[in-house]
Amino acid sequence: MVTRLDTKRILDFDKVSDTPSRPSARRGMRRLYRWIIYLCALLLFAGACLWVFLHVGEWLVVQDPLEQAHAIVVLSGRMPERAIEAARIYQGSFASQVWVSQPVSPAAQLAQMHIAFIGEDFYNQKVLMAEGVPADAIRIFEVPIANTQEEVDEIASDLRRDDAHAVIIVTSKVHTRRVRLIWDRRVGGDPKAIVRYVSDDPFDAAHWWRRTQDALDVVREVLGIANARAGFPLRPEPH
Numbered sequence: 650m651v652t653r654l655d656t657k658r659i660l661d662f663d664k665v666s667d668t669p670s671r672p673s674a675r676r677g678m679r680r681l682y683r684w685i686i687y688l689c690a691l692l693l694f695a696g697a698c699l700w701v702f703l704h705v706g707e708w709l710v711v712q713d714p715l716e717q718a719h720a721i722v723v724l725s726g727r728m729p730e731r732a733i734e735a736a737r738i739y740q741g742s743f744a745s746q747v748w749v750s751q752p753v754s755p756a757a758q759l760a761q762m763h764i765a766f767i768g769e770d771f772y773n774q775k776v777l778m779a780e781g782v783p784a785d786a787i788r789i790f791e792v793p794i795a796n797t798q799e800e801v802d803e804i805a806s807d808l809r810r811d812d813a814h815a816v817i818i819v820t821s822k823v824h825t826r827r828v829r830l831i832w833d834r835r836v837g838g839d840p841k842a843i844v845r846y847v848s849d850d851p852f853d854a855a856h857w858w859r860r861t862q863d864a865l866d867v868v869r870e871v872l873g874i875a876n877a878r879a880g881f882p883l884r885p886e887p888h
Contacts, residue, residue, distance in 0.1 A: 706857030709870050710822045711829055713843045718744045719813030722804055723773055724820045724828070725752035725794065727847070732773040734847040735819045736780030744817060746786045748807070749773045750800050753793045753885075795885035797824070797873070801831050801842075808840040815841045822846040822854065823866040827873045834877055 721744045723735045735747050749770050756766040770789045777787055790807075794800045808816055820828055825846050832842040857863040876883045 702858075705871065706823070706852075706854040706863070706867055709824075709826045709867065710846065710852075710854050711825045711844060712846055715741070715743055715817070715845065716815070716843060718815040718817045718843055719808060719811060719840075720744050720746045720748050720788075721817045721819060722748045722800075723750060723777075724797070724800055724818060724824070725750040725769060726824075727821050728769050728773055729776040730847045730850065731819050731821065732776040733780055734845070735817075736777050736782050737848070738817060738819065738845065739777075739782050739786070740780075746788060747777055747782055748804070749777070749787060749789045750803075751790045751793050753795045797828060797831055798835065798877075798881060799885075801828070801835050804842075805832075805836045805840060814839055815843060817843045817845055819845050819847070821866075822850040822852040823857075823863070823870050827870050827877065830874060830877050 715738065721735045721738050723731050732749070738744070739747055751768065751770040754766060754768045756768060759766045774784075774787050774789060778784055790803055792803060794803060804816060804818070808814070818828055818832075825844050829842065829844050832844075836842070852863055852866065853860065857867045
């Protein structure tokens with residue numbers, strides 16, 4: 650026969666047996682909630698990275714409306730596409746002269762070996778003339794330039810010398826945002842830079858990862874923008 654005392658002992662034993670399991674269950678639930686939060690955060694981060702990856706090519710491409718300017722500048726690289734676009738703009742009567750950037754070249758070293766070197770600026774000048782720009786409207790920068798920062802500094806210096814307040818800069822699609830950023834950092838709003846890209850540039854901003862050249866361009870531009878935002882800690886070798 651089970652007495653009241655025995656029943657009380659059984660109930661007390663059950664309570665003691667249940668007590669350790671409840672905190673353990675709560676701890677398990679808390680761990681589960683933490684893992685769910687970590688997983689959600691990881692998925693959000695992965696989704697953000699994927700979105701940036703897919704859209705960074707489009708983000709790099711910017712362009713300003715055309716307006717009257719003192720000169721049109723052909724930045725070095727991607728010859729002859731940039732020079733052809735500059736000639737198109739010139740034919741639209743947006744500026745009276747075209748300036749051509751002269752990139753750093755091995756001309757001096759080759760001259761010591763008695764080997765003639767004809768640089769990119771020479772051919773850009775010939776392209777401009779072939780596209781209808783008069784020879785006396787073309788000016789080639791005298792100082793060889795190693796990167797976009799030096800190009801911007803040279804352009805701004807020449808504009809201020811001429812007391813001019815606007816310039817049209819022609820470059821490739823993928824390079825436009827970096828040009829605008831460097832101009833804003835190095836020059837500001839006066840003189841004003843009107844950044845234009847080559848109208849038939851084959852850069853596929855929406856699918857930049859599909860072609861090796863596009864992918865290399867995007868990586869270079871992202872690193873260049875990071876360098877500009879950091880205050881240009883990386884500089885080209887002296888020339």
